[in-house]
Amino acid sequence: MLIDDESKIAPSQAGELDCVGAGFAAAPSSLTGMPSATGATADRTPGTSGRSGTLAESPAQPEQPAQALQDPRKAYAAPSYPPSSPQQNPWPGLTSLMDPRPDHGETSYVGSGRLAGRKALITGGDSGIGHAVALAFAREGADICINYLPVEESDAQEVAKQVLAAGRKVVLIPGDIRSESFCEQLVSQAARELGGLDIVVNNAAKQQAQKTILDITTEQFDQTMKTNLYAMFWITKAAVPLMETGACIINTASVVAYETPASLLDYTATKGAIVAFTKSLAKQLAEKGIRVNAVAPGPYWTPLQPSGGQPAEKMPTFGQDTPMGRPGQPGEISPIYVLLASNESSYTTGAVFGSTGAGGGP
Numbered sequence: 001m002l003i004d005d006e007s008k009i010a011p012s013q014a015g016e017l018d019c020v021g022a023g024f025a026a027a028p029s030s031l032t033g034m035p036s037a038t039g040a041t042a043d044r045t046p047g048t049s050g051r052s053g054t055l056a057e058s059p060a061q062p063e064q065p066a067q068a069l070q071d072p073r074k075a076y077a078a079p080s081y082p083p084s085s086p087q088q089n090p091w092p093g094l095t096s097l098m099d100p101r102p103d104h105g106e107t108s109y110v111g112s113g114r115l116a117g118r119k120a121l122i123t124g125g126d127s128g129i130g131h132a133v134a135l136a137f138a139r140e141g142a143d144i145c146i147n148y149l150p151v152e153e154s155d156a157q158e159v160a161k162q163v164l165a166a167g168r169k170v171v172l173i174p175g176d177i178r179s180e181s182f183c184e185q186l187v188s189q190a191a192r193e194l195g196g197l198d199i200v201v202n203n204a205a206k207q208q209a210q211k212t213i214l215d216i217t218t219e220q221f222d223q224t225m226k227t228n229l230y231a232m233f234w235i236t237k238a239a240v241p242l243m244e245t246g247a248c249i250i251n252t253a254s255v256v257a258y259e260t261p262a263s264l265l266d267y268t269a270t271k272g273a274i275v276a277f278t279k280s281l282a283k284q285l286a287e288k289g290i291r292v293n294a295v296a297p298g299p300y301w302t303p304l305q306p307s308g309g310q311p312a313e314k315m316p317t318f319g320q321d322t323p324m325g326r327p328g329q330p331g332e333i334s335p336i337y338v339l340l341a342s343n344e345s346s347y348t349t350g351a352v353f354g355s356t357g358a359g360g361g362p
């Protein structure tokens with residue numbers, strides 16, 4: 001469906017949304033010195049095309065304005081509110097309920113065509129890190145499909161508007177990834193409506209803090225495993241046959257796979273498994289030329305945390321125990337996903353990239 005009015009955005013029962021927004025023009029590959037983003041099968045033989053070649057063949061680089069240095073400690077304030085009223089939202093949380101509102105890079109992320117023409121599926125793409133990744137990918141020239149829970153529709157609509165404003169296509173597919181049949185349907189519908197699948201970001205997660213193992217019900221354990229592990233397995237299994245050489249998978253792990261908190265037993269177990277899954281799958285898929293990597297965030301300011309992800313009493317100082325003294329904002333981690341998804345990272349696979357404010361991790 002070609003739309004010319006953002007008010008017409010609707011979930012993908014209504015089908016895909018074609019891009020109409022203004023403000024984004026994919027940089028020509030000559031500008032970035034990179035092979036064409038659509039050239040997944042382009043000849044990369046040294047000296048013939050791609051990034052190899054002699055200095056004399058290097059394309060001229062455009063003049064860039066100097067970037068001012070910034071103090072990363074003060075790039076964002078630590079969120080502050082009275083400890084007597086820790087903000088607790090009903091699961092799965094909404095961006096609109098957060099104060100301060102997370103920064104997804106809306107006013108800061110500038111694309112340069114690094115993912116031009118790519119087609120990306122992002123689970124949990126409605127909010128937090130997934131929102132920031134969707135925005136950055138779109139500004140880099142990718143068409144986007146996001147999955148989320150139906151109750152998160154308002155967040156998803158906001159992401160859709162931003163993807164459209166970047167001039168890219170957006171497909172919205174709400175649904176619960178704890179179901180194998182839904183995961184299969186999600187992947188096939190995403191590939192059909194986007195016209196292919198080049199990047200899969202397994203990012204959705206369930207995180208509910210509990211003091212001890214005795215407080216974790218079988219139901220919670222099952223939900224955490226289904227959302228964080230089974231869905232990643234089902235979605236990846238459905239996606240791999242549809243992915244071509246040059247495609248990639250990026251899984252969201254966590255610092256907790258390395259620095260294990262006592263209060264997140266079931267969640268931590270899934271994040272450790274995601275790291276192992278990523279490294280093992282990377283070995284399998286190398287022969288197909290498909291890269292598999294993971295990102296391990298430290299404390300990030302997203303709806304996951306104040307909706308049961310952290311014990312209520314920890315929210316007022318969330319992230320302040322890192323050496324950086326504050327939590328990260330989603331727009332500070334999306335560049336890692338862009339890097340991992342882009343052609344520049346062609347030798348990077350089976351790796352885990354941390355972004356933890358020096359709070360440990362890979």
Ligand code: NAD
Nearest residue numbers: 124127128129148176177203204205252254299300302304
């Ligand atoms: P978020 O709440 O914004 O995103 C999580 C998303 O998971 C939700 O938006 C929801 O759409 C999705 N989800 C949950 N259950 C689902 C289900 N059954 N079906 C479909 N979708 C479902 O929070 P976030 O922090 O951006 O989380 C993104 C990823 O980052 C997660 O994998 C999380 O574990 C990881 N992570 C976050 C932090 C942090 O501090 N925020 C730290 C380490 C890792």
Ligand code: MG
Nearest residue numbers: 126127152303
């Ligand atoms: Mg959400």
